[in-house]
Amino acid sequence: MDLDQFQKAAKRASGENRKLIEQLKRRKPADLDEQVHRLHDEAFEHIDCLTCGNCCKTTSPVFYEKDIERASKSLRMKPGAFVEKYLMIDADKDYVLQKAPCPFLDGENYCLIYEDRPNACREYPHTNRKKMHQVLDLALKNTMVCPAVLEITQKLKAFYK
Numbered sequence: 001m002d003l004d005q006f007q008k009a010a011k012r013a014s015g016e017n018r019k020l021i022e023q024l025k026r027r028k029p030a031d032l033d034e035q036v037h038r039l040h041d042e043a044f045e046h047i048d049c050l051t052c053g054n055c056c057k058t059t060s061p062v063f064y065e066k067d068i069e070r071a072s073k074s075l076r077m078k079p080g081a082f083v084e085k086y087l088m089i090d091a092d093k094d095y096v097l098q099k100a101p102c103p104f105l106d107g108e109n110y111c112l113i114y115e116d117r118p119n120a121c122r123e124y125p126h127t128n129r130k131k132m133h134q135v136l137d138l139a140l141k142n143t144m145v146c147p148a149v150l151e152i153t154q155k156l157k158a159f160y161k
Helices: 003-027 032-046 054-058 065-074 079-086 119-123 132-142 147-159
Strands: 087-089 095-097
Touching: 003 132, 003 147, 032 132, 032 147, 065 079, 065 119, 079 087, 132 147
Parallel strands: none
Antiparallel strands: 087 095
16 A cells, blocks of 8 residues: 555545535435445455554544543553553543554554454444445545545545536
């Protein structure tokens, strides 16, 4: 995975992608979930997250209380110590990682707490969710982070011109 090439492609497509997302938010196509889920499955037939890891290298999931409890238990830490060592409160008053890349990402893009990772990581990149029209802004943001989301968005243009 060439992340530099991906970033350039994402920047080139950002204006068109923004227009598409705005159009989809206005129209709310009845088949949006079906189309996105199909494209999600197609994208992940040839995109391997372990060759990329860009989400873990550049962004932070939100950690909710259950996520903190699960991750801290996995690391044999008290939740308070976990928060102090790894998390901070962001502008939205959510717990997020203090820094990127994720401290739980190893050199081969494996997650050291994979079985106990936050729910936001489990659901990422959110392109196989129901009611996709509710997370279109998030999808647009993720076109700049995830090659699969960029591909899905690019292919959606063929359906919703």
